[in-house]
Amino acid sequence: MTHPDxxxxxxxxxxxxxGRLLANQxxxxxxxxxxxxxxxxxxxPADTEDLAYFLKNLPxxxxxxxxxxxxxxxxxxxxxxxVVIRFAPRGFGQxxxxxxxxxxxxxxxxxxxxxxxxADAGIGGLEFLFGIPGSVGGALRMNAGTRSNTxxxxxxxxxxxxxxxxxxxxxxxxxxxxxxDMKFVYRSSGAPADLVFTEAVFQGFARAPEExxxxxxxxxxxxxxxxxxxxxxxxxxxxxxxxxxxxRLIRDAGxxxxxIGQAEMxxxxxxxxxAHDGATAHDIEMLGEEIRSLVKAKSGVELEWxxxxxxxxx
Ligand SMILES: Cc1cc2nc3c(=O)[nH]c(=O)nc-3n(C[C@H](O)[C@H](O)[C@H](O)COP(=O)(O)OP(=O)(O)OC[C@H]3O[C@@H](n4cnc5c(N)ncnc54)[C@H](O)[C@@H]3O)c2cc1C
Numbered sequence: 491m492t493h494p495d496x497x498x499x500x501x502x503x504x505x506x507x508x509g510r511l512l513a514n515q516x517x518x519x520x521x522x523x524x525x526x527x528x529x530x531x532x533x534x535p536a537d538t539e540d541l542a543y544f545l546k547n548l549p550x551x552x553x554x555x556x557x558x559x560x561x562x563x564x565x566x567x568x569x570x571x572x573v574v575i576r577f578a579p580r581g582f583g584q585x586x587x588x589x590x591x592x593x594x595x596x597x598x599x600x601x602x603x604x605x606x607x608x609a610d611a612g613i614g615g616l617e618f619l620f621g622i623p624g625s626v627g628g629a630l631r632m633n634a635g636t637r638s639n640t641x642x643x644x645x646x647x648x649x650x651x652x653x654x655x656x657x658x659x660x661x662x663x664x665x666x667x668x669x670x671d672m673k674f675v676y677r678s679s680g681a682p683a684d685l686v687f688t689e690a691v692f693q694g695f696a697r698a699p700e701e702x703x704x705x706x707x708x709x710x711x712x713x714x715x716x717x718x719x720x721x722x723x724x725x726x727x728x729x730x731x732x733x734x735x736x737x738r739l740i741r742d743a744g745x746x747x748x749x750i751g752q753a754e755m756x757x758x759x760x761x762x763x764x765a766h767d768g769a770t771a772h773d774i775e776m777l778g779e780e781i782r783s784l785v786k787a788k789s790g791v792e793l794e795w796x797x798x799x800x801x802x803x804x
Pocket of ligand 1: 522555556557558559560561562563597621622623624625626627628629630631632633634635636685686687688718719723724725726798
């Protein structure tokens with residue numbers, strides 16, 4: 491499906507725009523699941539000021555969706571109407587170490603690189619980011635983290651290390667948010683949904699570089715042992731309902747015997763879905779909905795999607 495090309499009309503409203511506008515750009519290659527249709531308009535801002543200028547001049551009725559590393563997303567087969575913001579490493583990928591065991595990172599910096607920079611600088615507490623394949627922007631929106639209380643050394647959550655974030659509002663205003671503004675909860679942030687994060691500061695603590703590198707390596711080992719790391723997936727499909735593990739509910743409901751088109755749940759980690767070659771976003775979403783029905787019928791528990799489903803069906 492292609493969308494009407496609005497790129498010339500939008501460009502005409504913004505003579506001083508420095509970033510790049512592209513009409514009908516395929517999003518699938520940018521996502522972990524490698525499925526989904528195009529963005530009506532893909533915008534790559536040059537820097538935060540350029541993003542603010544763009545949002546200020548973009549007609550208010552046009553929807554905007556920021557894309558991180560798309561490791562927690564199903565883009566539907568019909569693509570995304572309106573604007574998708576795709577950051578470039580230049581302008582949004584910088585990572586700097588600051589006084590007092592702090593790290594400042596751009597929204598498009600990979601979580602893993604933040605953890606590596608922290609290790610090099612002798613900053614502990616950010617090791618959990620080493621195992622999360624997203625970006626800082628995605629970590630802020632999702633309150634990314636891991637928590638099972640079995641090994642605190644390799645666990646943590648974005649909110650525990652958060653100091654402040656910079657964001658641009660839909661009206662084009664650059665704002666700073668503190669911990670209270672972020673309203674972090676389990677795998678989400680209650681900060682206004684239209685904010686586009688551009689940068690964050692995290693607080694760690696003193697820990698010898700070799701120790702932090704060693705913990706990062708243990709994070710990796712743990713991932714490779716217990717999770718899918720070499721297939722097309724989006725991590726945990728559903729949030730863990732209070733008092734339950736989604737993977738156990740899915741397994742016990744017979745979810746591992748289900749396959750829709752080229753999509754099925756992982757036998758290694760039943761809450762991870764896998765997209766095989768030829769899978770469509772429709773296959774994947776239908777599988778998820780079928781799993782929710784099975785679990786509801788078997789246990790009475792309603793699973794809530796953790797993965798974001800974005801855009802329109804084919
Ligand atoms: C193999 C695998 C393992 C995973 N393990 C974990 C895990 O242990 N813990 C965990 O929490 N997650 C895990 N995930 C899920 C995912 O990596 C996280 O949710 C991550 O934080 C998403 O970041 P992203 O940059 O990919 O965001 P995306 O998937 O691109 O986006 C996710 C949401 O964040 C929003 N967003 C992205 N960037 C910005 C921005 N700059 N401003 C505003 N909103 C933005 C998007 O609009 C969307 O709503 C895993 C995923 C995979 C594939």
